[in-house]
Amino acid sequence: MKTSALLLFSFSLSAQVPYDRIVNADREPGNWLTYSRNYLGHRYSPLDQITPANVAGIKVKWAYQFPDRRIETSPIVVDNVMYVTGPNSAAALDTRTGRRLWNWRRSVPSDYQSIGFGRVNRGAAILDDTVYVATLDCDLVALDMHSGLERWSTKVCDYKPGYSLTMAPLAIRGKIVVGVSGGEAGVRGFIDAYDAKTGKQAWRFWTIPGPGEPGHDTWKSDAWQTGGGSTWVTGSYDPQLNIVYWGIGNPGPDWNGDDRPGDNLYTCSLVALDGDTGKLRWHFQFTPHDTHDWDSTHVPMLFDANVRGKKRKLVGIANRNAFYYALDRESGEFIAGRPYAKQTWAKGLDDSGRPMVIPQTDPSEKGELVWPNLNGATVWFSPSYSPQTGLVYVSTRETGATYYKREAAYKPGTFFAGGGQQELPDDDVWGAVRALDATTGKMAWEFKLQSPPWAGVLSTAGGLVFSGTNEGNFFALDAKTGKSLWDLQLGGAIAANPISFTIAGRQHIAIAADRVLYVLGL
Amino acid sequence: MRSIFCSLLFPLAFAQPPDPLPVGDPVLGQRLFESQCAVCHGQTGTGGRGPNLHRAKFDHAANDAALRELIGNGLPPEMPGAWQLNPRELASVAAYVTSLGSIPVEPVPGNAQHGRQIYRTKGCAGCHMISGDGSGFGPELTTIGARRSAAHLRESIVAPEASVPDGFMLVEIVTSSGATVRGVRLNEDTFSIQIKVQKNTFYSFRKSELKTIRKLRGKSPMPSYQGAIAGDDLTDLIAYLAALRGKS
Numbered sequence: 141m142k143t144s145a146l147l148l149f150s151f152s153l154s155a156q157v158p159y160d161r162i163v164n165a166d167r168e169p170g171n172w173l174t175y176s177r178n179y180l181g182h183r184y185s186p187l188d189q190i191t192p193a194n195v196a197g198i199k200v201k202w203a204y205q206f207p208d209r210r211i212e213t214s215p216i217v218v219d220n221v222m223y224v225t226g227p228n229s230a231a232a233l234d235t236r237t238g239r240r241l242w243n244w245r246r247s248v249p250s251d252y253q254s255i256g257f258g259r260v261n262r263g264a265a266i267l268d269d270t271v272y273v274a275t276l277d278c279d280l281v282a283l284d285m286h287s288g289l290e291r292w293s294t295k296v297c298d299y300k301p302g303y304s305l306t307m308a309p310l311a312i313r314g315k316i317v318v319g320v321s322g323g324e325a326g327v328r329g330f331i332d333a334y335d336a337k338t339g340k341q342a343w344r345f346w347t348i349p350g351p352g353e354p355g356h357d358t359w360k361s362d363a364w365q366t367g368g369g370s371t372w373v374t375g376s377y378d379p380q381l382n383i384v385y386w387g388i389g390n391p392g393p394d395w396n397g398d399d400r401p402g403d404n405l406y407t408c409s410l411v412a413l414d415g416d417t418g419k420l421r422w423h424f425q426f427t428p429h430d431t432h433d434w435d436s437t438h439v440p441m442l443f444d445a446n447v448r449g450k451k452r453k454l455v456g457i458a459n460r461n462a463f464y465y466a467l468d469r470e471s472g473e474f475i476a477g478r479p480y481a482k483q484t485w486a487k488g489l490d491d492s493g494r495p496m497v498i499p500q501t502d503p504s505e506k507g508e509l510v511w512p513n514l515n516g517a518t519v520w521f522s523p524s525y526s527p528q529t530g531l532v533y534v535s536t537r538e539t540g541a542t543y544y545k546r547e548a549a550y551k552p553g554t555f556f557a558g559g560g561q562q563e564l565p566d567d568d569v570w571g572a573v574r575a576l577d578a579t580t581g582k583m584a585w586e587f588k589l590q591s592p593p594w595a596g597v598l599s600t601a602g603g604l605v606f607s608g609t610n611e612g613n614f615f616a617l618d619a620k621t622g623k624s625l626w627d628l629q630l631g632g633a634i635a636a637n638p639i640s641f642t643i644a645g646r647q648h649i650a651i652a653a654d655r656v657l658y659v660l661g662l
Numbered sequence: 663m664r665s666i667f668c669s670l671l672f673p674l675a676f677a678q679p680p681d682p683l684p685v686g687d688p689v690l691g692q693r694l695f696e697s698q699c700a701v702c703h704g705q706t707g708t709g710g711r712g713p714n715l716h717r718a719k720f721d722h723a724a725n726d727a728a729l730r731e732l733i734g735n736g737l738p739p740e741m742p743g744a745w746q747l748n749p750r751e752l753a754s755v756a757a758y759v760t761s762l763g764s765i766p767v768e769p770v771p772g773n774a775q776h777g778r779q780i781y782r783t784k785g786c787a788g789c790h791m792i793s794g795d796g797s798g799f800g801p802e803l804t805t806i807g808a809r810r811s812a813a814h815l816r817e818s819i820v821a822p823e824a825s826v827p828d829g830f831m832l833v834e835i836v837t838s839s840g841a842t843v844r845g846v847r848l849n850e851d852t853f854s855i856q857i858k859v860q861k862n863t864f865y866s867f868r869k870s871e872l873k874t875i876r877k878l879r880g881k882s883p884m885p886s887y888q889g890a891i892a893g894d895d896l897t898d899l900i901a902y903l904a905a906l907r908g909k910s
Contacts, residue, residue, distance in 0.1 A: 253742045253743060256701060507705070544696070546696050554698065555698040555701065559696075560700030561700075561704070562704050562705045562708065563709075567879075588852070590851050590852045609852050611851030611852065612851070613851050613852050613853055615852070627852075627853045
């Protein structure tokens, strides 16, 4: 017994996560090595011990309490150690007991402010022997995975005008990719990559093209300088194509587009960037000239499927604007798209995937009632793609709002919103987990929720879908039918993404609810 | 924190005439609110991700100075501080926010003393509580005069279904065995619902055990007192309720 414990311990200490391990994540389903488990953005676990037949027997095995509320972290699990994050904090936990192995914390500067979002963090990245964490005040920090001690720290941006970092970084070959928050403060967004060993910047992609760059003509005069286009949700990566796929946020000011006529590239778009250089391979804009704050900041799901008899490499996006899209991920070509939630702003999509916008759906002085509301039909929390069912599972929000337009004067470090919204009463809004055909977006089933959710979805090879509610319910559905199989009240709002991993060879599920992370298993 | 520190060290400073605080302009405050606060509190302050501000008193700001400080410093972790606003702008936002919830003292006709007797004899305390006396089945009324106009109070008595307060949704439930239960919804999630049927009885159901749950929109748990309390009695009861403004 003593010997095996010692062996386990020494194995943990020698753990390393080279790039190839992440590429081949399916070979080690007991670990969760990157934000979405694999580079393809699936949030799907090949573990199959927990099934529709036995899920009703799962119990809480341990819980970990954070010092901060509304924990949105998606844990990383490597060889018996779980890495979790909070705002400006990270910790390593022993997966067998939930006890902490190390803790790292940095204070938030007193003049820091979150403009338009919460003081949250959504997770870490890991590469070789280093854990990477992003801070609210814009540092990318590299921590020794065995001790939590800092190796390097790089300032990605200046938090004073409104930039911030809330997402989990993405570790690719030799580089750490990060995106920024701040779309409500009139920042100019970008995606950065840093050398994983040194923290030196490797490349930057500005999401709002500057003078002389393609796409700059979609902005008028100086509007591009405060054009938004934040990049606050972790993207996906195709190792074979060496393409990073990343969603871009709304243009600024959010609800008043008068001073920025044009499509406002690359806001509300998906961009495909060369992993070595950050050069743009292609882009697809979902919501040209957005005036409803419908960031296209989602985890892109990469999968291959037959389209009209030909095998294609696709990327699926369930968008905040209430449409689901399938694109060719080599070229950006529009393959299919359709609404997956109530929307009243577009008649549909044309042959190129561009929305046919209904007049008088822009915000106005008197207000315009439009579905979805500013948080959209889905937001940052992850969807899931199951290669087993070919379905995409999306936490869906069914709510509209009355949108108002107001004057927008830019002042660094303040809201640059140009309006706002009035939400519908709580009893008039609801939510659902929806299963969509990944290639067409056609709905296979839905499971209704009491209120519009803030929790992501996990699907498993056991044939299950896990997600949570604002009211604290964590639940499991049958992945084929959507039938509810099990639920448990966790005592706090769930605004996080579930993961699955093994402890001593047994499948477990982890999910954060308010300030507590729960680990459940049979 | 800083103000507590100062007041402890320099209590004498408060014996001197303080510097006049800037006077807030509610019109300017509304403009600032709509551009910088409405993203969470709703365009008209009725709430969204942040709470509804149409209320007489705030849990975290007992007076105007505290409200200005709260707006300026925020309320971590959810509410960011409005560091960017200068003192006059802070005062203006505070003035606007205050105007959302407070009902100005209005001359209300009637004999409040007699109204108090009506309140007692008509059994209002069977469902309502005032300063700790009565029952908690209906809304608490200790400061109702600061939160509701006389016209609204009148409507609540004669036509309570016209505006059912938050948290008092009436629901009708049919169980799988066919029993019908009607009550005030205390809580509801995707899988369960809890309802109160009397002041001391509540039910909890798993939704999988139920045939139907009907939200009785436009119906109130409170019966109408149209005709039952009328004339001077009604006027006096409203005068009594309008005078309930809390300790101040």
